[in-house]
């Protein structure tokens with residue numbers, strides 16, 4: 001048997017070696033779906049059934065795509081560069097670059113990321129004098145993207161009421177603005193590419209004839225448009241459809257909020273006439289206790305397709321739970337624990353810190369940073385999203401495409417050049433009446449505004465002239481100087497880090513030319529587009545991933561969403577609290593709650609050997625201190641699997657604060673007291689009838705809650721209790737409340 005196939009179990013082997021036909025592998029976390037998919041690619045190539053050029057594979061994140069290329073490179077002595085393996089957006093971008101004319105785009109079209117898109121929508125509303133209270137920009141963005149992801153252009157959106165009709169009108173105006181400016185938002189990349197294939201028969205036939213094998217990882221998270229795109233590319237319904245090989249797990253569907261449809265799996269099975277769904281049941285990733293916890297959690301969901309997972313790895317260690325008094329305490333403890341793991345020989349990149357919401361990372365980052373522990377954040381405030389980098393990229397975008405109004409407005413007066421808001425308004429009015437881009441309108445502008453903004457346009461033209469023959473990284477270096485960006489941040493006393501980031505952008509460009517952008521696998525065409533445009537799409541699509549290339553051994557920080565498909569020896573899931581995980585916006589309806597539970601299932605199943613769940617009783621989030629109870633997910637895990645590292649109820653007392661009369665502020669805002677509390681043995685406060693701050697209590701009417709603050713003493717003593725999302729926070733007279741410790 002081929003060496004490739006040696007380490008597969010019987011079901012995996014059957015999946016890898018299926019004949020070229022539609023196949024669906026439906027299996028739980030860590031059962032080897034991705035491994036099967038990658039091995040199948042290698043097997044198809046090795047046995048000569050297909051060539052690198054006639055195969056297309058879709059993964060969910062850039063990190064996953066890179067990992068797949070890496071693994072493939074290790075299995076076979078082939079050049080994987082230039083193969084069509086990437087994310088949906090990445091592959092669509094590539095196709096659109098190659099056929100920009102047919103797609104109705106300028107050659108150098110630029111990609112708007114989510115925040116650019118929001119800025120463009122706000123600008124549109126302003127230009128059209130639309131009340132942004134009636135049409136909140138974010139909500140409109142959601143509306144537009146939702147429709148694009150379902151495949152609806154403005155004329156296809158069903159609008160039964162006036163309000164929706166107006167929103168559809170704005171959607172159309174927004175699309176017109178993007179077209180004028182030569183930019184595409186993320187969902188537009190998908191829809192444009194789909195329409196290109198739909199409308200242009202030669203191009204469609206070309207790709208249909210070319211891609212004989214299409215492989216899709218994380219199929220459960222495809223949205224409607226992506227499914228239709230796959231169907232089209234696979235020449236579904238023709239005499240010679242491509243063999244589509246899809247792997248997925250309904251229990252890990254976590255993008256429902258963005259329009260993903262688990263129903264696609266059912267449709268796929270029916271429409272592509274999948275002969276037999278293959279199930280994989282052995283989990284090779286996680287120790288038994290971790291797997292048991294995951295199985296127990298997900299069992300609470302309804303409408304599952306149903307799978308069993310088992311492992312022969314033994315139970316392993318219990319799941320460790322740490323309940324901290326505050327987020328700061330949580331972060332401190334985690335960092336101490338991480339340092340211990342590293343001292344014991346763990347490699348940092350095998351340790352992940354996961355959180356439900358991006359905002360949680362700040363405290364964790366701060367703590368890691370001040371303890372000198374190397375870490376890397378995926379997602380969140382990514383390198384290419386930092387302010388100074390976006391400024392620099394805006395100059396580059398103007399070089400590539402002067403009609404990009406978003407880029408124009410970002411830097412026309414940055415660094416300041418004395419161009420006032422009035423001048424810009426005049427320019428925008430003129431551009432609207434001529435129906436041209438801002439840049440193209442400038443020469444027609446008279447008077448003072450014409451002179452001031454004309455200077456900016458001349459500067460950009462000069463940049464274009466001087467850099468036209470330079471290699472990419474020198475272009476970047478040049479614009480940093482001539483734009484005045486470097487000088488601007490040099491003059492800023494706090495600009496040092498930003499200056500370093502700008503230098504890092506030059507390195508990123510150099511790196512991009514050397515490594516990421518080399519052509520190409522055997523029998524492949526060169527990647528389309530000029531280096532600058534390719535680099536700019538890379539910046540929009542692959543935001544952040546560049547830093548990881550440094551190969552530094554660093555702790556991995558990311559949201560649970562970003563962790564999908566990945567695995568680590570040790571995983572910390574932080575903030576496992578009601579309101580945070582499950583998220584408060586998802587607690588009130590069953591469908592969203594089930595999505596939160598799948599998210600928890602994804603989080604738990606990332607761990608190989610060691611899993612930590614941490615929570616804090618108080619937390620600063622979005623500028624407010626919040627108090628929370630432990631997450632309901634704790635109740636779904638069998639108690640025997642958990643090891644509570646602190647007393648379940650955090651013992652705490654702060655006598656100096658009690659009896660103070662007025663002071664209802666929660667004591668653990670005071671950090672020094674907090675630190676002390678965490679180390680000193682629990683004390684009881686007589687004032688509170690033996691109850692303590694942080695204690696879990698039961699109230700006859702309100703149920704279980706956590707005491708978060710106390711005020712007054714004796715007969716006047718009052719306690720503030722958080723009874724969770726349904727009941728909320730209550731201030732109760734201690735003498736009347738009849739609280740029972742739980």
Ligand code: ATP
Pocket residue numbers: 007008009012027028029030031032033034035036249252283284285564565566567605
């Ligand atoms: P997820 O649902 O989280 O994406 P998955 O089903 O894609 O998980 P993989 O990531 O492919 O699972 O595999 C999980 C781990 O198990 C990997 O480390 C993989 O190398 C390992 N593994 C898979 N199959 C085998 C096998 N037959 N023998 C040994 N190890 C295996």
Ligand code: MG
Pocket residue numbers: 033034035217565
């Ligand atoms: Mg996988």
